[in-house]
Amino acid sequence: MFWQPYFLTFNDNKKMIDNPIIKSLCERRSVKSYKPEQIADEQLDTILEAATYAPTGRNAMSPVMVVVQDAELLAKIEKLNAVAIGDPGSHPFYGAPTVVVVFGNPEYSHWMEDASLVAGNLLNAAHAVGVGGCWIHRARPVFETPEGKAMMRAWGVPENFIGVANCILGYQDAPAKPRVARKEGYVIKAR
Numbered sequence: 001m002f003w004q005p006y007f008l009t010f011n012d013n014k015k016m017i018d019n020p021i022i023k024s025l026c027e028r029r030s031v032k033s034y035k036p037e038q039i040a041d042e043q044l045d046t047i048l049e050a051a052t053y054a055p056t057g058r059n060a061m062s063p064v065m066v067v068v069q070d071a072e073l074l075a076k077i078e079k080l081n082a083v084a085i086g087d088p089g090s091h092p093f094y095g096a097p098t099v100v101v102v103f104g105n106p107e108y109s110h111w112m113e114d115a116s117l118v119a120g121n122l123l124n125a126a127h128a129v130g131v132g133g134c135w136i137h138r139a140r141p142v143f144e145t146p147e148g149k150a151m152m153r154a155w156g157v158p159e160n161f162i163g164v165a166n167c168i169l170g171y172q173d174a175p176a177k178p179r180v181a182r183k184e185g186y187v188i189k190a191r
Helices: 020-027 041-051 071-085 111-128 146-155
Strands: 007-009 015-017 064-068 098-104 132-136 162-170
Touching (some): 015 020, 020 111, 041 064, 041 111, 064 071, 071 098, 071 146, 098 111, 111 132
Antiparallel strands (some): 007 015, 064 098, 098 162, 132 162
């Protein structure tokens, strides 16, 4: 049996089936402080493999992921991201040693959803194997710049693809923020 018919209780006293996958999904937090040490290849490969199993419309598998671990290239992408924020002196990648850029293929009507699901799987898989992660927005404006387009060409990503997410990854360097109760009205059960 995949799940066990036991229940666990979170802070907001909702009973949930005690299942390691569900527990991992509910415990994941965005990490914004990283150790400089690079993540292990086995962990990265596991994370990327899990991301490829994200649901995509018509099982088209239309997104593409680009893994960047070269410090100089990562710093260049981070700088473009900081400029896109309007704060060129900021460090929006929080010292993470890896970024996985997720691109969507606009030839599919569901390109944004497909790429977003890949990024979500990637971040959840990272947490499940002990790697911190965070979705950093602004992949689209970064990869619409001439510098971003040049990187895409160098990586073999078709020029019409659109940046959806920068998923930063690394080992967490500070305690995770505590889980907050989910907002009222988050779920509506239609009758």
